[in-house]
Amino acid sequence: MMKDKIKIFLDSDLLEKYLLGTTNKQESLQVERYIAMYPEVRETYIELQDNLETFAKMHAIRTPEGLKNKILARIRTENAGRRKFLRYAVAASFAAVMFAGASYFLWNQNQNLQEENIIVNNKIESLEEDMREQLEDVRNQFIVLNNPQTKRYNVKGNNNAKELKAVAYINPVKKLSYINVKNLPNLPEDQSFQMWAEVNGEMINLGIIDKVAGQEKLLALPYADKAVSYITIEPKGGNNTPTVENIVAKIDY
Amino acid sequence: MSTLLEKHIVELLQERNEKAISLLYEHYGDTLYGVAKKVVRDDELAQDVLQESFVKIWKKSDSYDATKAKLFTWLFRITRNTAIDKLRSVNTKSDKEIQMDVSDVYNLGVDSIRPEFMDVRENLDKIEDKYQIVLEALFFQGMTQQEASDELNIPLGTIKSRLKIGLRELKKIYGSSMMLAMLLNLI
Numbered sequence: 001m002m003k004d005k006i007k008i009f010l011d012s013d014l015l016e017k018y019l020l021g022t023t024n025k026q027e028s029l030q031v032e033r034y035i036a037m038y039p040e041v042r043e044t045y046i047e048l049q050d051n052l053e054t055f056a057k058m059h060a061i062r063t064p065e066g067l068k069n070k071i072l073a074r075i076r077t078e079n080a081g082r083r084k085f086l087r088y089a090v091a092a093s094f095a096a097v098m099f100a101g102a103s104y105f106l107w108n109q110n111q112n113l114q115e116e117n118i119i120v121n122n123k124i125e126s127l128e129e130d131m132r133e134q135l136e137d138v139r140n141q142f143i144v145l146n147n148p149q150t151k152r153y154n155v156k157g158n159n160n161a162k163e164l165k166a167v168a169y170i171n172p173v174k175k176l177s178y179i180n181v182k183n184l185p186n187l188p189e190d191q192s193f194q195m196w197a198e199v200n201g202e203m204i205n206l207g208i209i210d211k212v213a214g215q216e217k218l219l220a221l222p223y224a225d226k227a228v229s230y231i232t233i234e235p236k237g238g239n240n241t242p243t244v245e246n247i248v249a250k251i252d253y
Numbered sequence: 254m255s256t257l258l259e260k261h262i263v264e265l266l267q268e269r270n271e272k273a274i275s276l277l278y279e280h281y282g283d284t285l286y287g288v289a290k291k292v293v294r295d296d297e298l299a300q301d302v303l304q305e306s307f308v309k310i311w312k313k314s315d316s317y318d319a320t321k322a323k324l325f326t327w328l329f330r331i332t333r334n335t336a337i338d339k340l341r342s343v344n345t346k347s348d349k350e351i352q353m354d355v356s357d358v359y360n361l362g363v364d365s366i367r368p369e370f371m372d373v374r375e376n377l378d379k380i381e382d383k384y385q386i387v388l389e390a391l392f393f394q395g396m397t398q399q400e401a402s403d404e405l406n407i408p409l410g411t412i413k414s415r416l417k418i419g420l421r422e423l424k425k426i427y428g429s430s431m432m433l434a435m436l437l438n439l440i
């Protein structure tokens with residue numbers, strides 16, 4: 001079986017074709033496999049190579065004068081070209097790397113600057129908004145405080161908060177109302193004062209009164225014809241709805 | 254043959270030492286020139302082929318694998334392929350198609366054979382023409398045995414037997430002259 005296989009292989013021209021380098025990739029692989037596997041094929045291949053060399057040498061012709069120097073000169077320029085090319089290649093690669101690095105750096109910086117720009121713009125916008133609001137507020141305060149039609153109410157706390165003192169300013173013409181909480185009694189840590197206003201039957205949460213900041217500040221109240229404001233004691237952090245038993249002050253206006 | 258020299262040349266090639274080309278030229282130049290000439294049948298073209306082949310040998314030197322082929326086999330392949338490519342490009346350049354005339358191609362240019370190469374003329378004469386034709390068709394023209402059979406109008410079986418006998422004769426002649434040369438060298 002194996003003998004047959006080898007015989008068929010040797011009878012084919014594959015080995016001769018391989019010897020001359022005219023086999024395709026697949027054929028070469030097959031031949032190389034046979035050479036590696038079967039000593040008989042290997043010996044034949046070596047013999048063929050020897051014969052080829054012998055036969056070729058029998059046809060040797062003296063090379064013309066000067067051809068050797070021509071060839072050596074060409075090899076030398078080939079080398080110089082290669083070295084030169086290598087040098088250029090190295091320089092080009094270096095330049096490419098530098099360029100890529102610089103590009104990335106600049107791109108990154110640009111990206112950072114853009115982000116910063118957005119943040120700054122947002123800040124400016126919110127500052128403008130704040131200023132406009134504050135200016136409006138100050139103007140309204142000025143109107144309320146300076147207007148002869150503004151009524152001033154002194155607000156006092158009930159029995160639960162006797163020290164509570166506040167002044168409310170109501171202007172029915174301009175429909176503006178403010179309250180200035182002058183003094184607040186001390187509360188346990190877990191409680192805070194919260195301000196409410198009942199406007200047209202709806203209870204509005206006006207937020208927690210900050211004891212320290214509140215003293216100098218006029219708090220705007222929503223205006224309505226028959227509005228009532230309350231100050232209640234609520235759990236720290238505030239409540240969603242006022243606790244009626246804990247009302248410490250009531251302002252009608 | 255001179256395996257030591259071959260090894261040395263291969264080492265130089267792999268170190269990319271230009272001396273390798275010089276040594277290769279000295280030891281194989283004439284033979285490869287003969288191969289080129291056999292294929293292109295023109296002195297000028299053969300010189301071009303040899304130049305291009307050596308440049309290729311130099312460029313491809315790291316692709317030579319000593320486990321796959323003898324150094325000469327590798328050199329022969331490159332030279333022969335370069336010569337065949339050259340012949341093709343010349344043929345396409347000049348419109349007149351050079352017909353591969355069998356009698357012309359397979360005729361030995363005995364006159365141009367390097368005479369000091371161990372009585373080559375004599376040796377070649379010892380191999381009968383009918384064997385030489387087959388050997389040349391297979392080795393130089395790169396025909397398959399089938400193609401040689403078709404081209405030379407010889408049955409495939411005859412090609413096979415002539416190849417075998419031709420090679421045997423070759424070995425006999427070469428072996429004896431080698432022995433003689435070695436003996437002479439020793440003396």
